[in-house]
Structures are given as C-alpha cells and as structure tokens.
Amino acid sequence: MCTFGEIVEPNSRTIWEDWDENNPENNATLIQWQLSVNIPERIGTLFILEGKFLADCVKVQPKDHLKLINTSTASNLHLYQIISRNEYVCTIKDYNLLQSSEIIDLIKPFIRNCDDVLTIQTKSLTEYQTASLETKPWVIRKLTTSTQSKNLKDLNFSKLEQPNILSGVAAGAISLREHMNMSATALVYYIEHIEEYQTDEIHILLKKFNIVKDCSAKFNGILNSNLYI
Template sequence: MSTFGEINEPSSRTAWEDWDDIFVTDDFLNLRLEKDVDIPKEIDTFIILEGRYLYDCVRAHHNLELVNSNAEVNLCLFKTKELNNYVCMIRDYNLILSSEIVELLKKYITISKDVIAIVTKPIVEYQVSELVSKDYVIRSISSSKQSTSNLDIHFPNLEQPNIISGVSAGVLCWREIIDKPAVAIICYMEHPEEQQIQELYELLERFKIIPDIAKFHRDNLFNSNLYI
C-alpha cells in the first residue's frame, strides 16, 4: 500500500500543532440578504461604515433609504436619496465572518465606480514611534488603481506595522484584484462615546449620508438633556 503524503504522528508527540484545534462542524453560516432585490447596473460610490461610532452618527438621520439588511451580522444597506451612492453600515460582527460578508456584498462592490471604507479603532492600537499628541489620528490605505473621480480624500498613509482587518480589508483586497480604485480610512480615537471628529463628519456630509454639519447633532448621552 502506498503511504505517499501520509502524516504519521508518533504516539509520544508532545508538540501541539495548529490542526489539533480544528473541529469539523456542520454549523456553516450561509449569509443572505433579507430581500431579493435587483442590483443596480451602476453605483457611483459604495461606502462602508464599520463600527458602533459611525452607526450612532448616521442612524438618526433621514438622508438614506434602506435597501436591504442582514440581522445575523448587523448589516444594513442603504441608498443615498440625493446621489447614486450606496452605504453599507455594519455595527458589530464576528471577525471570522469577514470573508462571508465581503462575498455577500461582492456584486455591489464590483460594479461600483469607487469604494470607500471608514473604520474606527481605539487609539491604543495605533503603533508609531513618536508620541501622539492628539486624541485621534486618521490614516488611509488605497488600492493601486487611482480614482478618476474628485473624491477629495487626503489623509496620510497608514504606516507599518499598522494593519487593517475585517470587511474593509477584504473589500480593499477584492478591488485590488479586479484593478479598481478603493480607499480605506482608519480613524484611531481615544473616547468614541464623546468625540465629534470634524473630518469624518465632512466626509459623511459630502457623500450626502448626513445633513449639513452646522445642523448636525450627534444622538448620544453627552449631547442630550439627560443629567445623571
């Protein structure tokens, strides 16, 4: 009998290998959008907003029309009422499901002229040699293909060894593969529950996700009339 390619484990093996922790289960999650709606032939800009901070910034406003959703990963897909842009908001999700979420959005991501992902992270995750004097830092990372649209997005490049992961990273990789423009904007912040970051608000306003900044008031405890 041929034993080519066979892995023989000694009975006295003490080392623990990666595959020892893999358990085969039937709990495969097949993500689907709630509604069976037609995908548009053209999308100018597809915008991904990751995290509770961005969700809280947008949820109270009415510039968006709900198109579809998936409750399993807290995903909502909107169309802006004024522009031919789509907005995907993901509040909380299991990082392991990132590739499935990207696959769920793949058709929208592929046909879009431009893709922008905005992610918020704790500032303690930002790794840099010099001292950070501000309570927030904004960086960006882009695909090789440059956008022909005037998106007017100019943030310093994300420095090594900082990385991004999750849905935004997967979307950026897919756009790189199909040779289309995409940019991920990463905002490292110290106090997300009480910060109002002008640069992010300006982006959300420019793409008609929220109304005019002068009229904008974030719906949270710190800006309410509730006193404890």
C-alpha cells in the same frame, strides 16, 4: 514510505487542539439578505462604514435622504441608497471578524458594479502604532489601491504606516478591488474613546460626501455618565 499528502488522524485524544472541538458557539451563522436584492448595473460610489457610531449616525438620517434597502441581521449589516444620486452606503458593526469573507461575498455585486469604493473604519487609538511622539485624541490614516480613484483625490490624509494593518470587511473590500484592478480608498479613524462621538472630523467627512445631513445620534458611554461624579 513517504507520508506527504496523506490524511493522518491522531491516535490519541490529547493530540487534538482546542479548535478541533465541535463547539456550538463557534458555528458560523448564515450570512444572507433578509429581502431579495436587485443589483444595479452601475453604481457611483459605494461607502462602507464600520463602527458603532458611524452606523448609528447613518441610522438616524431622514428617510428622504437615505433609504434602507436591505439588512443582514446575522452580521449587523445595513444597506442604504442615497436618494439624490445613484450611490449606496453599507454600515456594519459588532460583527464576527471570522465572517468577513462571507460578508464580502454578500456585498460583492455592489463592490464589483461601482465606480469607486470608500471605506471608513473606526478603531481605538491604543491600536495605532507610531514612532511619533505627537499625541492627539484622534488620527486618520489612508490606504489606497494601485489604481488611483478619480473621485476621491482630495482625501489628503497620511498613508497608513506599517505595522498597522487594515482588517475586517474594509480589508476585504479593498483587497477585492485591488484584485480587479479597480480603485478604492480606505480610511482608518483611530479615536481615543471609541464609544464617544467626541470629534467633528468624522462628521465633517461624512457630510463632505453627502452621506449624512446631520448626526444627532447620542451615545451613552462612561464619559457621558455622572456615575462617578
């Protein structure tokens, strides 16, 4: 008899895998907005910023520039509106990668209703794989959808090479826009010390799109400590 398509439960407990355990720590937290959300019919550009110092830099902006619209505490997600124009900034940090799809579902109306999407993601430089012998304290790489952006053409960065990959919320947003035949651009910022705001390149990029006015956020990392001096 063919058993294709049948549900067969193991006859021994030893056959069960670790992920079959009902571990309370693995139970997903409900991802939702704290407040009711009014979805604009049309948005200029949606900026999605992933990483601690990106989120912290946006957090300290003056209220007459960025207005906090909503938050999702379960995923460390904050949604801001740029006061001077119809554009939005979404920041996220220290979230569970397994919940990326749920987070994308949460912000999907904003992704769908915008003209362009620009994601900026920070990663450790040790994760960047390249055959080049050139060494830098930072590397910025770009990935775009098949439909090219009309507003983000001047992002003259090299293409993200294989086997490097895009992950998390940034990957979900770019994939969704590709599926909808809409434009999106992802920037991956590899930095040597990810806990430090050590270079000006990312700050220049944020100011270029008027996401921030200035960044006075301070980061208490090992490099700023005199513990070992």
